Amino acid sequence: MSVETRAEVTAGIGALMTAEPRAARYRGIRVLEVLRTEQITPRLRRIILGGAEIEGFGAGPNIKLLIPPEGVRHPEWPLAGADGRAIWPADDLRPAVRTFSVRRFDPLRGEVAVDFACHGGHGPAARFAARARPGDVVGVGGPGGRTLPPADFHILAGDHCGLPSIAAILEGLPPHARGAALLEVEDEADVLSLDRPAGVGLTWLYRHGAPAGTTTLLADAVRALAVPDGLAVSAWIAAESAAVRAARAHLVRERGLERTAVVAIGYWKRGVSEPDYDAADRHDRDDRDDDQPAG
Structure with a gap:
């Protein structure tokens, strides 16, 4: 030219x-x-x-x-x-x-x-x-983007980057909603007062000095979560790549949730920029194989 x-x-x-x-x-x-x-x-x-x-x-x-x-x-x-x-x-x-x-x-x-x-x-x-x-x-x-699938019981799990999405979801749930929100942050200074239905529990998980994206706090909390029997369950997982993969694998393989009932997206990946993460892993969206290594 x-x-x-x-x-x-x-x-x-x-x-x-x-x-x-x-x-x-x-x-x-x-x-x-x-x-x-x-x-x-x-x-x-x-x-x-x-x-x-x-x-x-x-x-x-x-x-x-x-x-x-x-x-x-x-x-x-x-x-x-x-x-x-x-x-x-x-x-x-x-x-x-x-x-x-x-x-x-x-x-x-x-x-x-x-x-x-x-x-x-x-x-x-x-x-x-x-x-x-x-x-x-x-x-x-x-x-x-995708929204939280309808269900009788909602599992919401995220780290500091996923916190805004979960806070917005909690505010928009109907008063009769049931579920549990698990939020990983650095320490007590990060705790917010979040509007939510009375039937949705809220648990804060503290890293206390551990760098973001280096712990298994969130995935472990999802594994330990008790869900009432006989209820249809959906999940929203918004966190670092490794936590998202681990939590989704547990929910789909061990708890038997349908993949369509789980919205699990990596909001970030430790040590990788967002454009590179998206190009390589598509933010670990649900159509990826969880058996593949995160790195």
Whole structure:
């Protein structure tokens, strides 16, 4: 491609983004701005997003955040190509894509809350959470993703990264729901007061200094959990890769749950970035073989 042709294409894309910013974007990505931030616990920061493009925000547990590179004043977003694929900005302008749970959506206020587990990481999401200020913008794709399957008894198990999704599920359960929520965190400072039905127990599991993703606390708690006989059971497992695989294997093989009754997704994998984890293991989604090693 000649310099002149490349300049024409670039100018054409820029004009398209200006004329029809959202319609031109890949999969209709929204651009939302940071309205405010809240430090929920020492290791959990909430960022509330909103803006004109939040109109029509749908239902679903997960969103994709497109985080602009630090220092970029005028972010660029992927555009929809004629073949349906994304046309990405140049590498120095390309946003980082990360998956997050919708902690809460308030359609009346036009706000969506996203909770970030702060473990001192240095990835783009951790840096964004630390520096986010009102007026900063991010791209948002979705929402979408699987939801908790219906059942008489729900098993909810997650670590600090899975905590926001489980908190949202607990708030949305009907008053008569029964089940158990198991949450692994660093220590007592991470404990939250979570709204939940009276019939859903809540147990906090503390690592007390052990690095995240290095213990079997969560999987062991799932194995030890007593479930009343004769009830249809579903499960939501949201944690580090090894814990997800171990918990799902136990529920499906030893307890006999149908795979369709278990939503088990690795929210992260120790020592691996989210894009690499997704490319190699698809976040350990349910169609993978649990006999395969995690590493």
